[in-house]
Amino acid sequence: MSKFLKGTVILMLASLITRVLGFVNRIVVARFIGAEGVGLFMMAFPTLLLVITITQFGLPIAISKTVSEAESNGDRQKVKKILVVSLSITLGLSLIFTPALILLAPYLSQTLFTDPRTYYPLVAIAPIIPVVAISSVLRGYFQGRQQMKPPAYSQVIEQVVRITLIAVLTKTFLPYGIEYAAAAAMVASVLGELASLAFLFTYFKRKKTFRVRKQFFSSIQKGKETLRELMEVALPSTGSRMIGSVSLFFEPIVVAHSLALAGVTASMATAQYGSLTGYAMPLLFLPSFITVSLSQSLVPAISEANAGKNYKLIEHRLQQALRICLITGGLSIVILYIYAKPLMQLMYGSESGAMFIMIMAPFLLFYYYQGPLQAVLQALNLARAAMINSLIGAVVKTGVIFVLASQAGFGINGAALGMVVGFVLVTILHFMTIIKAVPIMIYIRDYAVVAAVIVISGLWGHYSWLTFLPSEPVSIRLVIGIITTCIVYIFCSVLLRLITKEDMKKIPVIKRFV
Template identity: 65%
Template sequence: MSKFLKGTMILMAAGLITRLLGFINRIVIARLIGEEGVGLYMMAYPTLVLVITITQLGLPVAISKAVAEADARGDQRKIKNILVVSLSVTGTLSLIFTPALILLAPQLSETLFTDQRIYYPLVAITPIIPIIAISSVIRGYFQGKQNMKPSAVSQVIEQLTRITLIAVMTKAFLPHGVEYAAAAAMVASVIGELISLCYLFTVFKVKKKFPVRRNFLEGLKAGRKTLSELMGVAIPTTGSRMIGSLSWFFEPIVVSQSLLIAGIAAGVATKQYGLLTGYALPLLTLPSFITFALATSLVPAISEANIIRNYKLVEHRLQQALRFALLTGGLSVVVLFTFAEPLMATIYGSVTGAYFIKLMAPFFIFQYYQGPLQAILQALDLARAAMINSMIGAVVKLAVIYVLATRPEFGINGAALGIAAGTVLVTILHYATALKKVQFTVYINDYFKFLLAAILSGWSGKICYELLTIEPMMLKLCIGISMTSLIYCALLFFLKLATKSDMQKIPIIGAIFK
């Protein structure tokens, strides 16, 4: 098995475990602090993401690409310079922005958001900034070496630590108010990330073949060319991520202000936003562990193939990634749309947010394509084009949210439609940009076959579920989802969208098909 597929499968396995653990966290948080507490948590989180984006400066992707190219040439000195420069840049920025966010938190919560209680979770999460700054550099190094295991294991460790702490901490602080419980959940995230960094640093010290601390200053002085090369990829990448982060930062602000214009009180708006982003969206983004694995593996794999001018391999990797994203994302869309109500009732104990899932699920097949396409554009030095695409999508998303959410007949549904509109537009633009750079075949018939498989499996699964008279509901749901998944997979094979050779490339499953 190639490094690309092996690395992708490792990240997919770890991503699946992480997602499952993350869902346990979500269930605990939702059941303990409710819709309002989740709303406070989700309104504060985009601010943190924006600051982390500025701190990282797009370096993780640039490090992965640069290390992969240097490793292909066997240039260990170059790899050391990459690490020295990257750690210096991210470390310095984190020391600037961490105290800045703490000082600005009162103004942010009072002037931009309609709910001042956001101050507490916002301050509580701030210490995570320097931790992520260092861990992102180390992850970029391992990804560039196409060694995905350390990143995968660190994700699992981070979630296990968080899940151990979150129930105890949120329950302990809940009597003081939901804002303190939301802040406690943030502190649990900080501790989890810190333990994850300790693991990554330990593995890095064992695996690296050169001393980083020795002659650190000399390496930094000699790293001007390296810095310039990294910034050549990092700045456009930062631009693209910055647009996404700014869009996410302004999203709760625009939503809360728009709902206020529509006549919805601040507390109610916080609950509604919590339902949308804390209940529905985590389910809709479930397959992101697959797209994240594909995107992370694609950057070094395509960069390496591109530098040796193996364009046939570039196209092959691209087709592999898009095919995996379509088929796995498609199953998620079918399951979520078909079983929205019982899923919400089983996981969160409420069906209130099920409507959001049904409204947005069909559009999210585009979301599952977006990660791999973004990685492909970055690996092909088209980060600037990706940035422009993201900018257009972000502007459209916020505009649609404002136009629709300010109207009482739409309300929070306008925010859901705005998120969906931005996602679809960015994915289409990414796809068109990749098609201009890489001459690859677009199999139109396969998309029609996929649509047929999705509709038939969803319809059949719904009928099977309704005919079941088994109790409890969780068992009935598991059987219904399993039957729907089997029908979907059978249709993929029948329509020749998946083959035996495809299955043989996947660990564990491949052993069954040999």
């Protein structure tokens, strides 16, 4: 197994564990504070993402890329300069924006979000900003060296600590009000991120390949060239991420005001937004742990190939990533669409978010493709093009949300449709940009086969859910239905040669049998 695939598998496994633990967190929170409390949490969260984006300044991807190039040249001093410059920037910015978020919290909660209760989650989450700033630098360093285990382990540690604390804290503060319980959930996130940072820092001190002394930060004066290299990647990347973060920041604001125009009260709008973003979307985006892992592995792998002008390897890596997304994404679409209602009922005790899943699931393949495509654009020094694509998608998405959600006939479903339009458009634009830069084959047969496999396994899943074991509990029927649907999907994929013997040989557990 190649270093690229090995690193990707490690990240996938850790990300899967992290997502599962994250689901447990969300289930616990939902059970304790309900859709309205989750809505308060999710309305405040995009503000945090925006501040973190500003603080990180696009450096994680830039660090990964420049460290990878420096490692390939054996330049350890360059790696040290990269860390010095990056830590100085992120720490400086976090010291500015952390108090700024606290000071602006009253205005944000009362004026923009139209629900004053979001003040408490906003203030509670602010201390996480400097912690994430340092963690992101260390993660970028390890990913640049293609050491995927430390970031993977840190993600698991973060979720374990969070899940340990979240039930206790939300239950403790719930008697004081839903807003305090939502703030307690934010505090659990802060402590989980702090534990993750402690692990990364300890691992870094043990495994570093250069000396760190008291004068570590004094070398920033000699790092002007390093700063320039970082900014060449970071600034366009920041623009792209900033557009996404600003879009997410305005999303709950636009939704709240649009629903108000449709005659929905503020508390009801908060609950509906909580069902969409806190219940449905985490389930929809659960399979994206695969694409996130691929994206993190692609940046250093493509950067190294691009530095050597090896365009054949670039296409090979991209085709590997897209093939994995295609196969796993197709299975995700089937399971999420067919079993939307029982999944929501089992996890949250409510089917209120099932309709959002059924609206968005058929288009998820576009979302799963977006991460790897954007990673390739950044590795090819086309971050500016990615930024423009993201800007177009964000503007169109926000416009569609406002137009549809403000109509009584659509309401909150209009917000779901707007999100779909946004990620479909951005993915298409990313793909067209890459085709212009690198010659890539488009295997139409694979897409036709996936469509056929989705239809066949979807029909089987629908039939099995209606027919098999109707008197058994929902949990048993759901498990049996998902397992048999997966078997049918894999069988049809192998039969129609979507999954080949060569693909199976790359999986160590299966290799000995084929």
